[in-house]
Amino acid sequence: MIIQFSPHLQAGYPVAADMPAGVEPAFPQPGGAEPPAPQGVILTLGGGGGDGRVYGPDGKPADIGVQKSRRAEDKANQPCRECAERKYQDGSNDIGVSFKTATNVNPAAAGALVRAHEQEHVSNAHADARKHNLNVQTSVSIHTDICPECKRVYVSGGSTFTRMTAKPQNPAELAEQYAKSMRMRA
Secondary structure, eight states, rough: OOOOOOTTTOSSOOGGSSOOOOOOSSSOOSSSSOOOOOOSSSEETTTTTBBBOOOTTTTSBBBBBBBHHHHHHHHSSSHHHHHHEEEEEESSOOOOOOSSSSOOTTOEEEEEEEEHHHHHHHHHHHHHHHTTEEEEEEEEEEEEEEEETTOOOEEEEEEEEEEEOOOOSSSHHHHHHHHHHHHHHH
């Protein structure tokens, strides 16, 4: 499969009617002839018989420094020193959760680990509410920041807000609480 990159391509296969004047689609059109040969750099995709290499308009492999760009990409994916040395620690009084001591975390996994940690707080709050027969409302916020060294956005931590209220004992009490909440909204 050959795709000509164009700013006019969007999701799905474009049809000639969707293309601006003078731009030929890179895909065969329903009921139409093959489009003319592409005029720019094209890329053959693997899996459909393509080899994944970049070709020039003459049909020969283009030397665009693919190896160089792969090395640059690998280097770009490496965390900077500050990101690699970043540590996370829980500052709450909630026992039995992770990160009670400062822990170094892989920057790529930090978001998932912080979300899992905050979920531990939510689970503990719901367990306490069941134990004491209370209603509980929780909300979790995940915080991000920008690394001053590499300028990447990273997950800097999280916070869990928990609100526990007494469960109403009888229907009259429930109706009273509902009426009170409606007055507060007005």
